[in-house]
Amino acid sequence: MIVFCLAFLSGLSFGQDLLIKNGTILTVTKGTLLKGDILILGGIIKEIAESIEPPQGVKVIDASGLYVMPGIIDSHTHIALAGTNEMGETISSEVKMRDVLHAEDLSIYTALSGGVTMIHTMHGSANPIGGENIVLKMKWGKPAEEMIVDEAYRTLKFALGENPKQANFFTMGTPRYPQSRMGVNAIIRREFLKARDYMEKWDRYHQAKKSKKGAENLIPPRKDLKMEALADMLRGDMLARCHTYRADETLEFIELSKEFGFKIAAFEHASEAFKIADKLAEENIGISIFLDNWAYKIEASEGIAYNAAYCTKKGVLVSINSDSGERIRRLFNDAAKAMKYGDLSEEEALKLVTINPAIQLGVEKIVGSLEKGKHGDIAIFQEHPLSAYTRCEMTIIEGEVYFDRAQYLKEREEKEKKKKEKEKEKKKEGGAK
Amino acid sequence: MRTRIIVVFAVFSLCALFSVGDQGPHFTAIKGGTIVPVAGEDIEGGTILIKNNLIEAVGKDIEIPQEAEIISAKGLFIYPGMIDGYSQLGLQEISVLRATVDNRETGDINPQLQCVEALRPDSMHIPIARANGITAALVAPSGGMISGQSGLIRLTGWTPQEMVVKSPIAMHIDLPTLPRPSAYRRETRPREEASKKIKELKNLFNKARFYQKRRQMASEKLLLPMPEFDEHLEFLLPVVNGELPVMISVHGEKDILDAIKFVEEEKLKAIFFGVSEGWKVAEEIGKSGIPVVFYSLYAMPSKWEDGYDALYRNPSVLSQAGVKIAFSSSSASTAKDLPYHAAKAAAFGLDKREALKAVTIYPAEIFGVDNLMGSLEKGKLANIVVADGDILEFRTHIKHVFIEGKEMDLFTRYEELLEKYKK
Numbered sequence: 001m002i003v004f005c006l007a008f009l010s011g012l013s014f015g016q017d018l019l020i021k022n023g024t025i026l027t028v029t030k031g032t033l034l035k036g037d038i039l040i041l042g043g044i045i046k047e048i049a050e051s052i053e054p055p056q057g058v059k060v061i062d063a064s065g066l067y068v069m070p071g072i073i074d075s076h077t078h079i080a081l082a083g084t085n086e087m088g089e090t091i092s093s094e095v096k097m098r099d100v101l102h103a104e105d106l107s108i109y110t111a112l113s114g115g116v117t118m119i120h121t122m123h124g125s126a127n128p129i130g131g132e133n134i135v136l137k138m139k140w141g142k143p144a145e146e147m148i149v150d151e152a153y154r155t156l157k158f159a160l161g162e163n164p165k166q167a168n169f170f171t172m173g174t175p176r177y178p179q180s181r182m183g184v185n186a187i188i189r190r191e192f193l194k195a196r197d198y199m200e201k202w203d204r205y206h207q208a209k210k211s212k213k214g215a216e217n218l219i220p221p222r223k224d225l226k227m228e229a230l231a232d233m234l235r236g237d238m239l240a241r242c243h244t245y246r247a248d249e250t251l252e253f254i255e256l257s258k259e260f261g262f263k264i265a266a267f268e269h270a271s272e273a274f275k276i277a278d279k280l281a282e283e284n285i286g287i288s289i290f291l292d293n294w295a296y297k298i299e300a301s302e303g304i305a306y307n308a309a310y311c312t313k314k315g316v317l318v319s320i321n322s323d324s325g326e327r328i329r330r331l332f333n334d335a336a337k338a339m340k341y342g343d344l345s346e347e348e349a350l351k352l353v354t355i356n357p358a359i360q361l362g363v364e365k366i367v368g369s370l371e372k373g374k375h376g377d378i379a380i381f382q383e384h385p386l387s388a389y390t391r392c393e394m395t396i397i398e399g400e401v402y403f404d405r406a407q408y409l410k411e412r413e414e415k416e417k418k419k420k421e422k423e424k425e426k427k428k429e430g431g432a433k
Numbered sequence: 434m435r436t437r438i439i440v441v442f443a444v445f446s447l448c449a450l451f452s453v454g455d456q457g458p459h460f461t462a463i464k465g466g467t468i469v470p471v472a473g474e475d476i477e478g479g480t481i482l483i484k485n486n487l488i489e490a491v492g493k494d495i496e497i498p499q500e501a502e503i504i505s506a507k508g509l510f511i512y513p514g515m516i517d518g519y520s521q522l523g524l525q526e527i528s529v530l531r532a533t534v535d536n537r538e539t540g541d542i543n544p545q546l547q548c549v550e551a552l553r554p555d556s557m558h559i560p561i562a563r564a565n566g567i568t569a570a571l572v573a574p575s576g577g578m579i580s581g582q583s584g585l586i587r588l589t590g591w592t593p594q595e596m597v598v599k600s601p602i603a604m605h606i607d608l609p610t611l612p613r614p615s616a617y618r619r620e621t622r623p624r625e626e627a628s629k630k631i632k633e634l635k636n637l638f639n640k641a642r643f644y645q646k647r648r649q650m651a652s653e654k655l656l657l658p659m660p661e662f663d664e665h666l667e668f669l670l671p672v673v674n675g676e677l678p679v680m681i682s683v684h685g686e687k688d689i690l691d692a693i694k695f696v697e698e699e700k701l702k703a704i705f706f707g708v709s710e711g712w713k714v715a716e717e718i719g720k721s722g723i724p725v726v727f728y729s730l731y732a733m734p735s736k737w738e739d740g741y742d743a744l745y746r747n748p749s750v751l752s753q754a755g756v757k758i759a760f761s762s763s764s765a766s767t768a769k770d771l772p773y774h775a776a777k778a779a780a781f782g783l784d785k786r787e788a789l790k791a792v793t794i795y796p797a798e799i800f801g802v803d804n805l806m807g808s809l810e811k812g813k814l815a816n817i818v819v820a821d822g823d824i825l826e827f828r829t830h831i832k833h834v835f836i837e838g839k840e841m842d843l844f845t846r847y848e849e850l851l852e853k854y855k856k
Contacts, residue, residue: 106737113741274851274854292769294766295527295558301527302850304850304851325733329741330731339828340827340828387827388777388779388827389779
């Protein structure tokens with residue numbers, strides 16, 4: 001009974017206790033500790049030092065010869081969802097990815113096996129205005145509600161270019177509007193103009209409500225969930241994450257944001273960001289890009305591998321994303337390529353998949369680096385995470401181990417043993433007959 | 434009719450490459466680096482002497498002719514050029530644009546197709562792969578059951594003829610792939626059986642043999658009628674005669690066993706491609722002596738139960754079972770990533786030396802060009818990469834690439850675009 005109560009209580013508290021000893025600690029923001037310990041209490045990093053005595057009852061992980069880095073953050077993906085695109089309508093701002101979380105998606109485990117602890121999982125790019133995205137922690141085995149990171153920005157997906165204009169497939173019947181980049185921009189503008197009117201209607205209603213005469217007979221405007229989302233954008237309560245490839249359309253979207261006064265959290269893909277790096281730096285808008293996945297369509301055919309490093313050096317906040325349930329497990333490999341194409345330092349390269357995406361998601365105070373007071377979200381690698389020969393050994397979220405390669409190997413071995421025994425028995429039985 | 438298979442060993446017109454003329458041979462010496470010859474031990478502070486297109490000498494104390502061009506490799510590492518075991522280089526530019534995709538035909542049986550005839554030497558992906566140390570690649574067809582013939586190209590040249598090292602290398606056969614589990618189902622869906630396809634193939638091969646016999650008998654006896662011309666059977670003759678290898682794309686455990694049986698029964702020369710579940714039947718593949726070219730490791734295992742790392746550890750398991758292995762990019766736009774597939778397999782148990790061999794000498798052996806390339810040895814083509822570190826590492830910068838003795842320009846579409854917008 002007591003045990004049960006304790007377990008229940010610890011379940012309620014945030015995170016777990018853990019001491020990681022003797023690893024090479026890549027803090028990302030505070031330099032590298034060649035050999036050191038990290039103490040996590042209640043899921044939060046309490047101390048990083050050369051040697052920490054294990055407090056009583058705290059689980060200890062020996063990381064001798066291993067590399068300890070902050071959990072990797074994927075700033076753009078579509079995993080852990082039971083649906084990506086609302087294809088039925090061109091404008092689907094009322095759609096929320098929060099409503100379709102899929103906690104049993106195998107991709108969550110895949111992400112963990114590549115050291116990923118947090119994702120920004122998004123609406124697709126079928127529509128000029130998609131749906132509301134969500135930030136999750138990869139707590140495999142837990143209910144979806146426990147994965148949600150409420151501290152993160154609320155973001156709405158926008159999409160420009162070939163996808164919303166349906167350039168790469170044939171549409172049955174009459175093609176939907178828009179079919180061109182002019183149409184894409186015009187439709188986004190139309191919706192924001194509508195949203196302005198919508199807000200004004202409600203303002204007028206609330207003002208009229210305050211007046212003494214006839215207030216009781218007022219009929220409120222019709223609630224419109226599409227407009228509510230855009231109104232949140234115009235109030236600054238929600239930020240844009242905009243899928244864009246070409247430099248020109250990227251600039252046009254910046255113009256739109258100024259026209260209406262909404263904020264852009266980051267541009268997605270941004271293949272041609274290097275062409276307008278100065279402008280992006282000046283506007284303080286980050287990009288979330290592929291390192292070198294390119295030439296799969298015309299608008300991606302100038303997305304050079306130097307994009308990440310070049311934009312970083314120009315002062316643009318760059319993150320490397322996966323956009324895939326496969327690439328998500330090798331984001332550390334992609335980050336390393338920025339050292340080849342553009343000569344980023346180790347620290348700058350690691351930032352592309354840790355603190356930079358954290359800043360873009362508005363969670364840099366709690367994750368993205370190994371610092372006292374931040375969440376104990378950690379990935380442990382057997383060689384330097386930027387080496388091509390490396391392998392993720394362990395992934396930890398809030399002090400709790402969610403991926404453990406040693407444990408996985410042990411279980412695999414046991415399974416194989418059992419299988420062999422069974423086969424032996426079968427053979428014996430067969431022989432007896 | 435066998436003459437229809439034209440093997441082009443084009444160690445082509447050197448004069449065009451070097452404008453040697455009557456000035457005598459051209460020498461280049463790469464001096465003072467750590468040589469990783471792949472064949473044999475590493476040589477620190479070694480020299481490679483290139484004479485025209487060939488490696489003249491590799492070693493420590495090498496006499497360098499006075500007129501030789503000297504390239505200092507102090508602090509650098511010298512490797513043989515890498516060979517991509519399966520790519521779409523020159524056959525595919527922008528994957529979504531059909532206008533730029535030439536690696537697959539319609540229809541199920543296309544043995545008459547030759548990849549190198551569709552080669553676009555001007556592809557922007559070729560210099561990018563080359564600048565990362567890849568000097569040769571198999572360009573291969575896909576789709577249908579018999580997809581056509583692949584060829585091996587050198588990653589330089591302005592015409593298909595200049596690029597072809599050897600064609601055909603193999604006749605490509607695609608057995609059904611494994612379906613992948615979706616986000617909602619851990620188990621995979623039923624699919625077409627490979628054994629059914631193999632039955633079809635056997636039937637077709639028998640027809641080809643009969644066709645050949647009829648032709649032969651007709652040539653001997655004037656009164657016997659010649660068979661109707663059959664394009665498919667015609668191009669299968671080198672295969673059934675065991676002259677042209679088949680490269681069979683096969684993935685499933687049972688399918689691999691079926692394919693081994695098929696190869697043995699039909700007495701074919703064979704290379705396997707893909708082989709995702711090879712680790713389950715490693716011993717059998719080892720015994721068969723059939724070499725394996727892996728599909729890109731940028732993929733997911735088809736069965737959740739196989740473990741997340743099934744594709745990553747597959748090369749190591751096969752290598753330990755004595756299978757000759759090679760890696761491939763399976764791509765055009767990311768062909769430059771070839772070395773990283775090898776490194777990934779090394780991260781999951783493959784010996785690092787074997788990983789390097791599997792992108793150099795092993796593919797050369799598998800494709801029957803190890804007399805020309807794959808290692809740094811006297812008499813081989815001077816396909817040489819000079820790098821500031823391990824060529825399988827991400828952070829390594831490639832400093833010089835030589836293809837057949839000629840130093841390549843490492844400027845690519847990447848740098849062209851970057852420079853254009855820097856201003």
